[in-house]
Amino acid sequence: MMNFLIIILNLLTVLFLPFLMIGIIKKTKAFWGGRYGASVFQPLYDFIKLIKKDFVISNTTSTIFRLTPLISFAAIIIAAVFVPLISGTAIINIPAGLIVFAYLLALGKFFNCIGAMDTGSSFEGMGTSREACFTSIVEPAFFIILGSIMALSGNYTFESLSKITTNAGSYGVLIIIFAVLALFLMVLIEGCRVPVDDPATHLELTMIHEVMILDNSGFDLALITWASGIKMLLITSLIAKIIIPTGSPLYAVYYLITVFLVSIIIGTVESSMARIRMSHIFEFIFIMSSFALIVMSLVGAKVFGG
Amino acid sequence: MIFYFISMLIVILAAFWALPTAIKVLFTGYSVTKTINLGKESIFNNINFVIDPLSAFFIIIILIMGILGLIYSKGYLKPYIEKGKSINSHYLFYTALILSMLGVVTCQNALFFLVIWEIMSLSSFFLCIFENEEKEVLNAGIKYLIFMHISVLFLIIPFAILSIKTGSYNFESFSLILKNNEALADIIFILFFVGFGIKAGFVPFHNWLPEAHPIAPSHISAIMSGVMIKTGIYGILRILMLSGGVTKFIAYFVLIIAVISALYGILYAVGQSDIKKMLAYSSIENIGIIGIGIGVGMLGLVYNHPMVAFLGFIGAIFHIFNHSIFKNLLFFGAGAVYLKSHTKNMELLGGLIKKMPKTGILFLTGCIAICALPPFNGFIGEFLIYFGILKGLSINSFFNFLILIFAFAGLALVGTMALLCFTKAFSITFLGHQRSKYAKNVKDESPHSIIMPMGILAVFALSVGLFPGFMFEVLITPVELLTNGLNGIQSVEEPLNILQIVSLVSAVLIILTALLAAVRYKLNKKIESAPTWGCGYDKELKRAQYTGSSYVSPFLSMLKPLFKKVYDVEKPKKLFPKSAHFSMKIEDIEEAYVINPLLKFDEWFLSKFEKLQNGNLQTYLKYGLIFLLISIIGGLLI
Secondary structure, rough: OOHHHHHHHEEEHHHHHHHHHHHHHHHHHHHOOOOOOOOOHHHHHHHHHHHHHOEEEOOOOOHHHHHHHHHHHHHHHHHHOOOOOOOOHHHHHHHHHHHHHHHHHHHHHHHHHHHHHHHOOOHHHHHHHHHHHHHHHHHHHHHHHHHHHHHHHHHOOHHHHHHHHHOOHHHHHHHHHHHHHHHHHHHHOOOOOOOOOOOOOOOOOOOOOHOOOOOOOOHHHHHHHHHHHHHHHHHHHHHHHOOOOOOOHHHHHHHHHHHHHHHHHHHHHHHHHHOOHHHHHHHHHHHHHHHHHHHHHHHHHHHHHO | OOHHHHHHHHHHHHHHHHHHHHHHHHHHHOOEEEEEEOOOOOOOOOEEEEEEEEHHHHHHHHHHHHHHHHHHHHHHHHHHHHOOOOOOHHHHHHHHHHHHHHHHEOOEHHHHHHHHHHHHHHHHHHHHHOOOHHHHHHHHHHHHHHHHHHHHHHHHHHHHHHHHHHOEEHHHHHHHHHHOOOOHHHHHHHHHHHHHHHHHOOOOOOOOOHHHHHHHHHHHHHHHHHHHHHHHHHHHHHHHHHHHHOOHHHHHHHHHHHHHHHHHHHHHHHHEEEEEEEHHHHHHHHHHHHHHHHHHHHHHHHHHOHHHHHHHHHHHHHHHHHHHHHHHHHHHHHHHHHHHHHHOOOOHHHOOOHHHHHHHHHEEEEEEEOOOOOHHHHHHHHHHHHHHHHHOOOOOOHHHHHHHHHHHHHHHHHHHHHHHHHHHHHHHHHHOOOOOOHHHHHHOOOOOOHHHHHHHHHHHHHHHHOHHHHHHHOHHHHHHHHHHHOOOOOOOHHHHHHHHHHHHHHHHHHHHHHHHHHHHHHHHHOOEOOOOOOOOOOOOOOHOOHHHHHHHHHHHHHHHHHOEEEEEEEEEOOOOOOOOOOEEEEEEEEHHHHOOOHHHHHHHHHHHOOOHHOHHHHHHHHHHHHHHHHHHHHHHOO
């Protein structure tokens, strides 16, 4: 019964929260811009509208292009099964679930890349090349952070994220700060937000993720936007899992607060700074790597330094 | 063609003879020994051929890939036969290669091991230089030959030391010495590691690989990369088994070399535009991943942590199997493309999936599998290695923690770089617009004899990915040979359960994709065809299409110091420039900064002795006289 409840709750989270997150980010940006802004549910309406639309498909493309949104969406939905969401636990909670999670996301990314390259467009090639390149720096840092935290507790599930303070004592606070900061940067990078990428601009040579989906339309585009929302939500959920104390009865409430807070911060960041120049984005991403190394050395200091 | 059938017959006979035994050994765990004994005076005295689970595992891979390679060669060599090239010797050496590989993994006598090893190297050399009328083929082939002989040299030394110490050539007798003398065991292991490592392609002994693979016919590259270089890994595992464990130093040594190999291999694979060279570098990467598994397993042995040892070794062995599947698939695919388009340069291809959809989809399967993405087989092996590393993090040593966490992140980095490399390879070769006349050469689908082996391999890749539990249980017996020095009952329940969940997830992934496709179909929306969006311009600019080198350029520019880029540029000059060109090649830094200077030094040093050989008969007579004098005086003195 309990399990059933968890599944229902987590599913509902994955279904609706991504849209709400994007809605809140947009609302925050509207607020800082002095505008009234659209309703926070607007992304959901957009989604429904997209599903009702017809397709325009490039005649350069092959089956790969049509397959891409389906597979990348399926991969991300299944990756969500391994992450602790609103109920505080994941639907499938296995040791080394981190690796299954990361590789399912990578599968989605693989198909996004080849799907974009299938159009033969130079813009999409550019975006793909950047996206694939950034992932290659983000992923090792992500693995170092989670690997270190898991080494700390000796428990290789995502549960160990919530036990940092119990395991690390006074080091715990520092570890949490740097881990959360690094994961927040990861939300910005993987969610394609400012200062890495600007989701509001279409058709500029500066963009990354948006340019990869220029040729998608209708149902396909709907799935892709939903999938990228879910990806952002999943990483935010990891942040929530780190911050919220274990066994808190109000986990769901705290979880929602964390997600909304992260969205508001993202909106604020987007309104308060400009995109970084493309050649400097690497340096920005390496900040995440250095945070990861700090987390690793803190864990090392705690476990082996006495 | 008659030689094709003879070769096929011999390989199939070998399969009938060896496969049942191998499968039985693998399932039961009991080894089978065959001793050749021709009397005390003969050198054919007491030579053991043993099929233990480890050999059995390799025998199965060799035979499966051997037969598939033969089927493929029928389609691949057809244009050559039509051109009037003789292929008889090719099949002769092919059979020799398969049989000698079977010999290498079963022979347990040092002398005969070396002889068979040499037959394997030589036959693969002759297979490599199939197109020997071309200069670069011969050059690369000779480089391969030289490397293989350096490898043999490093194998002869430790074997000689061991057989002098024990007075026997049998592997069993070596075991005792290795177990008792730790300092000697370390030196012996390192010598063996270098010898076998040259064959396997560990960095810094890898230089022959990216040269030899591109020149060989595709089924030979496939056999060499998918199976033959694994005999190097086999050798390392065999020595590990004989010495029954290693010191801490060796374990870290192997792990660090392996991580470096994996990173180095994939880094250079990203930069290549020659499709087969890219696959060759990716073999170095995969050997590195296998090495990481072995290193983690060794750490488990050193720190007496059965689970870590078990996961490391089973991950490594699983990955050996997986790599032989998807690497063969990819080389077959690359060969199919080369056959139709007559180029190996990806930058000249593009849009091939419309002309050869089956080849394209099968090649894509290989690409997904080699990136270790679910639901294909590559994921399972890497997952087990990852899991072993995670478990190993709890070993209480700071150095260990540091090395393992970097191995963990390194493996992740390798994975993402593989993603970059293979999305490039697939999309530049098969997707988008056709880039040149070479791409337009491709008119129709590959022949059945090429599609069929690829299809079989793709089915293997998918079914191992969907049902990993079966393979996992089969591979327990060879792993037990490697970990039997450990006390404590090994529980395989945990990884097995996780693998079951992984297989469930993979199945759900496929079902969900099909479901989404069904939903999209049901929505029944109108599909309009239009040119690719070009920012408002309605004519497509095909020449502006992204190229392979621009695809990886942001990544490579980040890691500039790790490459030596060689440019060949002619800038447009004057008002009406007549000609201009640009080309860039990425050169191996090890070759540029280590091997080439060494060779230069060698040349310089040896040139000092040039004067001795001056072609003058009188001088040679003088040498003879001096030699005679020295030997007479020496003889008198003694």
